[in-house]
Structures are given as C-alpha cells and as structure tokens.
Amino acid sequence: MSxxxxxxxxxxxxxxxxxxxKAVDFSIRRGEIVSLIGPNGSxxxxxxxxxxxxxRPDRGSVARAPDLKVGYVPQRLALDASLPLPVAxxxxxxxxxxxxxxxxxxxxxxxxxxxxxxxxxLSGGELQRVMLARAILRxxxxxxxxxxxxxxxxxxxxxxxxxIGRVRDxxxxxxxxxxxxxxxxxxxxxxxxxxxxxxxxxxSPEAVGLDPSFAELFxxxxxxxxxxxxxxxxxxxxxxxxxxxxxGTGG
Amino acid sequence: xxxxxxxxxxxxxxxxxxxxxxxxCFVVWRRMAYLGDSLAHSxxxxxxxxxxxxxxxxxxxxFAGLAFAVxxxxxxxxxxxxxxxxxxxxxxxxxxxxxxxxxxxxGVRVDLMGYLFGDVLAVRSxxxxxxxxxxxxxxxxxxxxxxxxxLATLQEDMARAEGQPVLALRFAxxxxxxxxxxxxxxxVGILLITSLLIVPAAAARPLARTPxxxxxxxxxxxxxxxxxxxxxxxxxDTPTGPSIVVAALLLFLLSQxxxxxxxxxxxx
Numbered sequence: 001m002s003x004x005x006x007x008x009x010x011x012x013x014x015x016x017x018x019x020x021x022k023a024v025d026f027s028i029r030r031g032e033i034v035s036l037i038g039p040n041g042s043x044x045x046x047x048x049x050x051x052x053x054x055x056r057p058d059r060g061s062v063a064r065a066p067d068l069k070v071g072y073v074p075q076r077l078a079l080d081a082s083l084p085l086p087v088a089x090x091x092x093x094x095x096x097x098x099x100x101x102x103x104x105x106x107x108x109x110x111x112x113x114x115x116x117x118x119x120x121x122l123s124g125g126e127l128q129r130v131m132l133a134r135a136i137l138r139x140x141x142x143x144x145x146x147x148x149x150x151x152x153x154x155x156x157x158x159x160x161x162x163x164i165g166r167v168r169d170x171x172x173x174x175x176x177x178x179x180x181x182x183x184x185x186x187x188x189x190x191x192x193x194x195x196x197x198x199x200x201x202x203x204s205p206e207a208v209g210l211d212p213s214f215a216e217l218f219x220x221x222x223x224x225x226x227x228x229x230x231x232x233x234x235x236x237x238x239x240x241x242x243x244x245x246x247x248g249t250g251g
Numbered sequence: 252x253x254x255x256x257x258x259x260x261x262x263x264x265x266x267x268x269x270x271x272x273x274x275x276c277f278v279v280w281r282r283m284a285y286l287g288d289s290l291a292h293s294x295x296x297x298x299x300x301x302x303x304x305x306x307x308x309x310x311x312x313x314f315a316g317l318a319f320a321v322x323x324x325x326x327x328x329x330x331x332x333x334x335x336x337x338x339x340x341x342x343x344x345x346x347x348x349x350x351x352x353x354x355x356x357x358g359v360r361v362d363l364m365g366y367l368f369g370d371v372l373a374v375r376s377x378x379x380x381x382x383x384x385x386x387x388x389x390x391x392x393x394x395x396x397x398x399x400x401x402l403a404t405l406q407e408d409m410a411r412a413e414g415q416p417v418l419a420l421r422f423a424x425x426x427x428x429x430x431x432x433x434x435x436x437x438x439v440g441i442l443l444i445t446s447l448l449i450v451p452a453a454a455a456r457p458l459a460r461t462p463x464x465x466x467x468x469x470x471x472x473x474x475x476x477x478x479x480x481x482x483x484x485x486x487x488d489t490p491t492g493p494s495i496v497v498a499a500l501l502l503f504l505l506s507q508x509x510x511x512x513x514x515x516x517x518x519x
Contacts, residue, residue, distance in 0.1 A: 072412035094398040
C-alpha cells in the first residue's frame with residue numbers, strides 16, 4: 001500500500017449541541033483520487049477541516065503524514081477588482097518561485113497564455129486551473145478541491161477531471177474532491193465516500209452508485225443516473241440521523 | 252526660502268504617507284476602512300488617558316490601539332453582533348469616553364482641535380524621530396509579511412489550510428494600523444486619518460497591475476498630496492490637515508479621469 005496522507009478515526013464534532021460528524025472513519029493515500037460527496041450541510045467541509053488540522057474533533061483521532069503539504073483549491077476567491085494581481089504574481093504566493101517553474105506549472109494545467117492575465121478577470125474554469133497550477137507548484141502531497149465542478153459547464157467538468165487524473169499520474173499526489181454534485185466527481189474517482197454526518201457508504205463509484213443509502217440520500221439525482229435501487233438498510237430522519245428501519249413509511 | 256516649520260511639516264507628512272500608502276492598500280483590499288476609522292476614534296481615549304497620566308501622547312495612543320485590537324478580537328468571539336456593530340460601539344464609546352475624560356483634566360491645556368484635525372505645522376524634531384523611526388520599522392514589518400498577508404487576503408481558508416497563521420496575520424495587520432494611526436495623528440488628525448490610508452490607495456488602483464505597484468504608487472500619491480496640501484494651505488491660508496486630504500482627493504479624481512479616458516481610447 002502507498003503512503004497514507006491523512007486519516008480520521010471515529011471522529012465526532014458538534015457545533016452548539018448539533019452533531020456535524022458522528023464517528024466518521026476516513027483516509028486518503030498517495031496516488032488516490034477520493035470523492036467526498038454529501039448534500040449541503042452534511043459535514044463535508046467540517047471533515048476536511050478536521051483532516052487538515054484546522055479543527056480539533058471532540059472525539060476520535062486524526063493522523064497526517066509528517067510534513068504533509070496541502071494544496072487547497074477553493075471554490076472561489078474573496079478578491080474583487082480592488083486588488084490588481086496577475087496570474088504570474090499569484091503563483092509566487094506565499095513564496096517567490098522562479099519564472100520557469102511558474103510557466104511550466106501553467107502549461108501543465110493547459111493555460112500557459114494566462115501568465116499576464118488579471119485574476120479578477122478570469123472565468124471560473126480558468127481560475128480553477130490557475131489555482132491548481134499553484135497547488136502543483138508548491139509540491140503538494142495532497143490536493144483538496146472544494147466543489148470543483150461548480151464553476152464550470154459540463155464539457156469543462158470532463159476536461160477538468162481529465163486534467164486532475166493526469167496531475168495525479170504525473171505527480172503521484174493524493175486528490176480529495178469535495179462536492180455535493182455527484183454526477184461528475186464520482187466518475188473519475190478511485191473511491192467515493194458518501195457522507196451525511198456519518199459515512200453512509202464508501203467504495204468504488206459503481207458500488208456506491210448501487211448502494212441503497214446513496215440512493216436514499218440523493219433521491220432524484222441518483223434515479224436520474226439510473227442508479228436507484230430500492231432496498232434500505234436504514235432511513236434518514238429530517239435531521240440526517242439514522243432512523244430505525246422498517247417503519248413502513250420509507251421510500 | 253522655506254521656513255523650518257514648513258520643512259518639518261513636509262518631512263513628517265511624507266514620512267506618514269510612505270507608510271500609509273502601502274498599508275492603505277490592504278485596508279482597501281480587505282475592506283477595512285471602517286476598522287481604520289474606529290481605531291482612530293478610539294485613539295482620543297488614549298490621548299485623554301495619556302494627558303491624565305502624563306504619558307507621551309504617541310505612546311498612549313499605541314496602548315489605546317493595542318487595547319482596542321484585543322477588545323475587538325475578544326468581542327468577536329460572541330456570535331450575536333456583527334463586526335461593524337462592534338466597531339461602531341468601540342469607536343464611538345472610545346471617542347465619547349475620551350472627551351469626558353478630557354473634561355476632567357483640569358489645569359491641562361488641551362488643544363482638542365489639534366488632535367481632531369492635526370497640527371502638522373507644529374511638528375517638532377522629536378515627532379519627526381517618532382514618525383521616521385517608527386514608520387521605517389512598520390514598513391519593514393509590512394514588507395516581511397507582504398506575501399502571506401496577500402495570500403490570506405485572497406482566501407483565508409486556503410491560507411489556513413496551507414499552514415499560514417491567519418489569525419496572527421490579521422492581528423498583526425490591526426496592530427500595524429493602530430500604530431500607523433498613532434504616527435499619523437499629528438499630520439491629519441483623528442478624524443481624517445482613514446482618508447490618508449484609503450484615498451491614495453484608491454487613486455493608485457487604476458494605474459497599477461500588481462499589488463507592489465499599487466503600494467508604491469499609493470506611497471507616491473500620498474507624498475504628493477502632503478506636498479500639495481501643505482503648499483496650498485501656506486498660500487491660501489487654509490487648515491493644513493484638511494488641505495492634504497483635498498489634495499489627495501484631487502489626485503484620485505485625476506487618476507479616475509485618466510483611466511476613463513484610456514478605456515475610451517482603447518474601445519475606439
């Protein structure tokens with residue numbers, strides 16, 4: 001097995017008495033693309049923050065590879081047009097990088113022509129690639145992409161996931177895709193973890209797609225994928241808690 | 252021949268402008284104008300306490316700014332009131348308590364107008380030492396934190412995930428602002444300090460394509476405003492602090508007009 005980059009064991013987190021994560025197990029290894037999917041408010045970003053060491057869990061433990069370098073690709077930036085910043089400058093944050101390295105990283109993600117472009121003028125897809133180039137440039141062991149599909153259209157999404165696969169092959173890093181949009185993030189992943197405060201199901205994209213709890217969680221969208229399967233091992237109450245089965249009202 | 256007091260005023264003003272320009276860029280980028288204002292208002296409380304305790308005014312303002320920053324971060328831990336409410340509360344209570352405390356300082360001659368609107372023509376050599384020594388130190392700190400601060404400005408989560416001490420950076424920036432307020436007070440006064448931070452930065456924006464360029468142009472624009480304001484006030488006998496701000500505003504309008512013309516030329 002390749003090196004384990006980050007692992008959470010039986011992690012629980014509550015905010016003001018509400019449980020965001022309940023005894024969650026999760027791990028990601030070098031060379032692996034893992035999709036973390038779940039509806040809005042299912043605890044995805046809480047789990048990511050715990051994994052990255054930004055949030056201390058109430059219970060359970062977290063382990064990270066020593067000196068783990070994380071490259072975080074956010075959904076969007078907080079910046080507006082008041083900050084003039086060319087792509088070339090962004091790639092030198094927070095430390096200065098040689099121009100040749102920066103140009104190569106841009107070429108690797110397919111946008112070498114954006115060198116002089118102002119960040120606030122980029123499209124969503126362009127910005128994502130530039131942020132990916134920056135993460136590569138830092139020599140990240142673990143790339144974390146937050147909602148990578150939200151800023152690009154369907155054709156752009158396929159190209160983006162191709163690119164992510166190639167980056168993984170070339171750099172041998174681990175990739176964590178976090179999304180509530182299952183259509184795209186599942187396809188290119190080695191492993192899918194479906195979260196709704198607890199881990200509902202996990203496995204290959206195909207196996208998860210057939211899992212009844214997945215269909216339960218995503219309802220209509222899972223049916224649209226032709227993945228719906230009509231058996232339950234548990235139901236979900238409105239709070240996302242696992243409700244006891246066989247009440248006869250599910251489905 | 253220029254008088255000594257004019258030269259000292261110029262030196263003080265330009266010293267402050269060279270610091271306020273680059274720092275003001277962060278105020279503009281991070282939308283912190285209100286924070287700068289609040290820090291400045293609460294500085295009056297520092298002055299009042301300084302007078303009562305017979306402390307150096309600059310030192311007293313530095314302490315007031317520190318207390319303000321700590322109090323603000325502490326109050327931000329509660330979740331029911333938004334930051335702008337807290338800032339307004341701290342700013343105006345600081346100003347009000349300061350004025351009340353000043354009224355108790357009997358026997359102490361207080362030039363309130365000097366504190367509110369600045370008195371750059373009364374700058375002494377010791378003030379110059381404060382401004383240039385302190386200013387150089389603060390510019391050095393800002394330069395050292397420049398890239399991490401920029402990263403945290405772009406996206407705090409990303410900076411944090413990559414191991415940047417985001418909270419410490421935010422505190423450092425607040426502290427830099429507080430210290431800048433202390434240094435700049437003589438030049439434009441408490442009520443106008445924020446303008447020295449944001450107007451040159453805003454004037455620099457259309458002319459810059461990189462953050463560093465914007466900081467340098469803002470420093471230059473600030474210095475030009477100081478020279479123009481002091482010169483104008485000398486010739487037309489207008490109050491100096493406000494004249495500096497008016498000069499900065501003219502530069503801002505000029506750069507806006509220039510960039511509008513350039514846009515039209517490109518479109519044609």
